[in-house]
Amino acid sequence: MSSEKKASYMTQEGLDNLKKKLKHMVSVERPEISKQIAEARDKGDLSENAEYDAAKEAQGMLEARIAHIESQISNARIIDESRIDTNQVQMLNKVTIKNQKTGSVMTYTLVSESESNFKEGKLSINTPIAKGLIGKKVGDVAEVQVPSGIIPFEIMEISI
Template sequence: MSSVNYISQSGLNKLREELAHLESVERPKISKQIAEARDKGDLSENAEYDAAKEAQGLLEMRIAKLKETIANSRVIDESKIDTTKVQMMNKVKIKNLKNNAVMTYTLVSDSEADLKAGKIAVSTPIAQGLMGKKVGDKVEIKVPSGVVPFEIIDISL
């Protein structure tokens, strides 16, 4: 049994687009590869057939995972998000008190996380350490490289 996955509307749309692509483009492509490999004769020594079957298994697993994620997703109404304390969908500006570096992250679901775009999953140590805190709060967050002190500078949408 899977837990509820809170997500933005754009994140849900992206998952649905990926699912549609996998089902309508990738699945028929792999079926064609399997048919072509099968036509080449003896399946017991046919590496092409084995590779296509393995790719099909991985694709079907990905499709099943996407369907489960979509089924368990709940869209967050962004108009009702509170910015008095850190929570999902907030944009949080934090300052590393060790080196004075200032970073801005948006807290999103695991499926929407994209570090290059400044979106971190709420399941990450930094996001977990920030959840529920307010502007001006100082927090010490345990990360793989040790404990890092942060100060929350701003919370916005």
């Protein structure tokens, strides 16, 4: 893996949410796991102590998540939302597309990986659909390669 840092573009709201999540992990979850480890250690023989092993594993996973979020925060680049253009599809645009095979119409907002939430209609900029839409204009058809084949999406509307 290269040591090159990859900028992570996000909104101020997305960065604030990451910082909140990190604070909770460090100030609530980390002490909780430390307490579980101490309690399990107090129960004696660690070689056959499943509680201790589970708590240590949970600690390792938490530390990995903390490191990942710290990395995202340190590489964060805030997008100036006042400079967002709607002439062509780009990050933070709300895009209404029509699947030309099925006729279904969907609206997604293209966001960073850390802000994506499919239930809220926030589609990661790294997904095949988002990558296929970038740079397209209203009326264009994007031929998007998905696992099931190629789907033609017509760009119906681009907004903020």
